[in-house]
Amino acid sequence: MLSPQAKQKIDRELTKYPADQKQSAVMSALAIVQDEYGWLSSEVMDEVAQYLGMPQIAVYEVATFYNMYNLKPMGKSKITVCTNLPCALSGGVDAAEYLKKKLGVDWRETTADGNFTLVEGECMGACGDAPVLLVNNKRMCSFMSNEKLDKLIEELK
Amino acid sequence: MAEFAKTFDYGPDAIILKGLDGSNWRLKDYESRAGYAALKKILRDGLKPEDVIAEVKKSALRGRGGAGFPTGLKWSFMPRSFPGAKYLVCNSDEGEPGTFKDRDILRYNPHVLIEGMIIAAYAMGIAVGYNYIHGEIWSDYDRFEEALEEARAAGYLGEKILGTDFSFQLHAFHGFGAYICGEETALLESIEGKKGQPRFKPPFPASFGLYGKPTTINNTETFAAVPYIIREGGEAFLNLGKPNNGGTKLFSVSGNVARPGNYEVKLGTPFAKLLEMAGGMRGGRKIKGVIPGGSSMPVIKGDVMMSIDMDYDSIAKAGSMLGSGAVIVMDEDTCMVKAAERLAYFYFEESCGQCTPCREGTGWLYRIIHRIEHGLGRQEDLDLLLNLADQIQGRTICALGDAAAMPVRAFVKNYREEFEYHIAHKRCMVGPGGYSTRHVAESLAMAAE
Ligand SMILES: Cc1cc2nc3c(=O)[nH]c(=O)nc-3n(C[C@H](O)[C@H](O)[C@H](O)COP(=O)(O)O)c2cc1C
Ligand code: SF4
Ligand code: FES
Numbered sequence: 001m002l003s004p005q006a007k008q009k010i011d012r013e014l015t016k017y018p019a020d021q022k023q024s025a026v027m028s029a030l031a032i033v034q035d036e037y038g039w040l041s042s043e044v045m046d047e048v049a050q051y052l053g054m055p056q057i058a059v060y061e062v063a064t065f066y067n068m069y070n071l072k073p074m075g076k077s078k079i080t081v082c083t084n085l086p087c088a089l090s091g092g093v094d095a096a097e098y099l100k101k102k103l104g105v106d107w108r109e110t111t112a113d114g115n116f117t118l119v120e121g122e123c124m125g126a127c128g129d130a131p132v133l134l135v136n137n138k139r140m141c142s143f144m145s146n147e148k149l150d151k152l153i154e155e156l157k
Numbered sequence: 158m159a160e161f162a163k164t165f166d167y168g169p170d171a172i173i174l175k176g177l178d179g180s181n182w183r184l185k186d187y188e189s190r191a192g193y194a195a196l197k198k199i200l201r202d203g204l205k206p207e208d209v210i211a212e213v214k215k216s217a218l219r220g221r222g223g224a225g226f227p228t229g230l231k232w233s234f235m236p237r238s239f240p241g242a243k244y245l246v247c248n249s250d251e252g253e254p255g256t257f258k259d260r261d262i263l264r265y266n267p268h269v270l271i272e273g274m275i276i277a278a279y280a281m282g283i284a285v286g287y288n289y290i291h292g293e294i295w296s297d298y299d300r301f302e303e304a305l306e307e308a309r310a311a312g313y314l315g316e317k318i319l320g321t322d323f324s325f326q327l328h329a330f331h332g333f334g335a336y337i338c339g340e341e342t343a344l345l346e347s348i349e350g351k352k353g354q355p356r357f358k359p360p361f362p363a364s365f366g367l368y369g370k371p372t373t374i375n376n377t378e379t380f381a382a383v384p385y386i387i388r389e390g391g392e393a394f395l396n397l398g399k400p401n402n403g404g405t406k407l408f409s410v411s412g413n414v415a416r417p418g419n420y421e422v423k424l425g426t427p428f429a430k431l432l433e434m435a436g437g438m439r440g441g442r443k444i445k446g447v448i449p450g451g452s453s454m455p456v457i458k459g460d461v462m463m464s465i466d467m468d469y470d471s472i473a474k475a476g477s478m479l480g481s482g483a484v485i486v487m488d489e490d491t492c493m494v495k496a497a498e499r500l501a502y503f504y505f506e507e508s509c510g511q512c513t514p515c516r517e518g519t520g521w522l523y524r525i526i527h528r529i530e531h532g533l534g535r536q537e538d539l540d541l542l543l544n545l546a547d548q549i550q551g552r553t554i555c556a557l558g559d560a561a562a563m564p565v566r567a568f569v570k571n572y573r574e575e576f577e578y579h580i581a582h583k584r585c586m587v588g589p590g591g592y593s594t595r596h597v598a599e600s601l602a603m604a605a606e
Binding site: 068083122140 | 251259292293296329330331332347368409412483487491496499503
């Protein structure tokens, strides 16, 4: 069941679109429920489909197309590091390698304690701040030197 | 650790980013910078929509999102007396590698974008608009929502704006991790709640856009230039730049420079000057190559770049494109094969998959460059790469196919000897690492100053 809070947030999104275009709220609805559950199970996606009056398959299509949706459970903190060229030229790949070693995981893997999942990211539109990373999609961290990475991992444990 | 303080040093010519310090983004701050004066002028003087469009045409403002299409002309394509809804859409889905300028507008000067969009809506008789914001910059999306609330509360947005008969609603929409949604028709599909797969054009959005209605889409920076044009006049804007290349342009300078960041300069400014603003080459190393307009554009050799001016026409003459204004600078320690490999991977990863030449071709481009980079390349691979690029370019629904093909061709053409060295010697010409990151600590230390 969608929580009352989630419904309230989705309802606010719905006010942005014409009454016969409720499907436009699916991107935000999925982001809202993902924040609540950490990932999108098919049950949760079906709830969203029902709430927005759209076919379930149409919701799955959206959830699988956009890469910030989690289609399986993640660690407590999903860390997405940008390694695209502009960032790589300013230490993006080095930061990623440092994290891999520190956490003992490779891309798309979760640490044994379930605290961290490491993901390779594409350009976040913040290349001037490289190395950059995202924590759980929404918190961007800039200029991530090894010391700052250490501090961040300590904080998120 | 302090944030990168130099970010606010946008250069002496700035108009869009002028006087910003990171905290003065609110409505009252914007008003103290002559904010909303252009909108008031239009409504007070009863400027006609066609007058507004004429002024924008006079300014020679060209789209800042990548293609550089004349904005006034685009606006004049919108049907005047269309019965029913029309839409205005802003493209803040900035995801072209190297581009990070729209983000500074959104977070440090959101009202200049809102005012620009209101004026555009007035000029085209549009009642509803959306701003599509890159999902990765969530706090900037939140801030934009806040700025919208401020504008609504002050009567700049909503029903009967400033007591006139003109009404315009503007909403924020967020992406969630798909580069292709920066392509305008993919973006429209995404707002409609679907996968972001580009539409075949024609029909163009001006006749069949969002929800099938006439729609105009412009980039964030394009809209952000509009208040100045109305306030100071199209001519004044034009005169900042040069003929056919009006105004200032935000350049996002990244890569091996001492001070990566955004710099707003007059179009026609020499690249050498821009590089100087960005602190010159990091560690004083030699410049090897520059991608002048975002990762989709052909790379230019460093020495050639040093004599080029930064405007649409000059860069086109040099064989590349100004694109989104993302200037990616690479020094002598950069392995060009590795750089090309990373970009090829990006297009492979981000292809939406609906056209075969792009879906399959981007995968092949990546795999071939990957094997060259890893010492498994074959003599015939370079011809194969160029042949593949030909098979992709111009044969796809959207320009992502071209964006994947063009850079590969330019990398091979300009740095052929590096590719050949990789193939012949099974190792890199510039030594281990490949990205010039040995002095990263140095740049981070500078960021923390
Ligand atoms: C693959 C691809 C990605 C694009 N990404 C962006 C983008 O992130 N931001 C943008 O404004 N335009 C982007 N564009 C260009 C848009 O399709 C469109 O031309 C632009 O938003 C029009 O606005 P303008 O005329 O103000 O430049 C992209 C185009 C393609 C083909
Ligand atoms: S060119 Fe590529 S990204 Fe564009 S529509 Fe075709 S498959 Fe999709
Ligand atoms: S390349 Fe990393 S944020 Fe743009």
